Amino acid sequence: EAGVAQSPRYKIIEKRQSVAFWCNPISGHATLYWYQQILGQGPKLLIQFQNNGVVDDSQLPKDRFSAERLKGVDSTLKIQPAKLEDSAVYLCASSLLAGVGGDTQYFGPGTRLTVL
Amino acid sequence: GQNIDQPTEMTATEGAIVQINCTYQTSGFNGLFWYQQHAGEAPTFLSYNVLDGLEEKGRFSSFLSRSKGYSYLLLKELQMKDSASYLCAVRSMNTGFQKLVFGTGTRLLVSP
Numbered sequence: 757e758a759g760v761a762q763s764p765r766y767k768i769i770e771k772r773q774s775v776a777f778w779c780n781p782i783s784g785h786a787t788l789y790w791y792q793q794i795l796g797q798g799p800k801l802l803i804q805f806q807n808n809g810v811v812d813d814s815q816l817p818k819d820r821f822s823a824e825r826l827k828g829v830d831s832t833l834k835i836q837p838a839k840l841e842d843s844a845v846y847l848c849a850s851s852l853l854a855g856v857g858g859d860t861q862y863f864g865p866g867t868r869l870t871v872l
Numbered sequence: 873g874q875n876i877d878q879p880t881e882m883t884a885t886e887g888a889i890v891q892i893n894c895t896y897q898t899s900g901f902n903g904l905f906w907y908q909q910h911a912g913e914a915p916t917f918l919s920y921n922v923l924d925g926l927e928e929k930g931r932f933s934s935f936l937s938r939s940k941g942y943s944y945l946l947l948k949e950l951q952m953k954d955s956a957s958y959l960c961a962v963r964s965m966n967t968g969f970q971k972l973v974f975g976t977g978t979r980l981l982v983s984p
Contacts, residue, residue: 866914
């Protein structure tokens, strides 16, 4: 079974530039998550999709971050404009169900973003 | 809100046993997960507890006490490859949907 795919793996940009990340979840997984993980911290949920609808985006800085999941499969996360504090690893995860029972989130390899 | 506490760093020797503790405060508790994360890699699922007690899976075991808001991950027969960060994550049910919140992680260093 293929895992969660993400691209690019690494990205270096200057502040005020824009950047986009792509995620392809495990086939059949209805729920998709984007997390931000700053060095030395645990992952922080940015946005959660159930199929193509947003379930939770309470911690997404909506003035600069946006995300979409068209057709309920792939997803993109965009930052525009980027700030220095956005330097982090952006993890995409997917799960089969919406957190029911032992529903487990499976993570992609992440995109390491450096903002100069 | 939620509060999850775990030690920042622990060290242990190859072949030994180590226990990583996690305490949490949350409303609408609906399960606790442990993930392993090697440096520069994605978190990988280790265990899930929703009822009180011990869940054993090979060299790894996880314990939960909901009344105390406490869990631990027990690693036996430590190997060098167990050097990683161990993330405690609590799932809660709020406003109609499930949410998983991660602790900051415990970095475990296994020495020969």
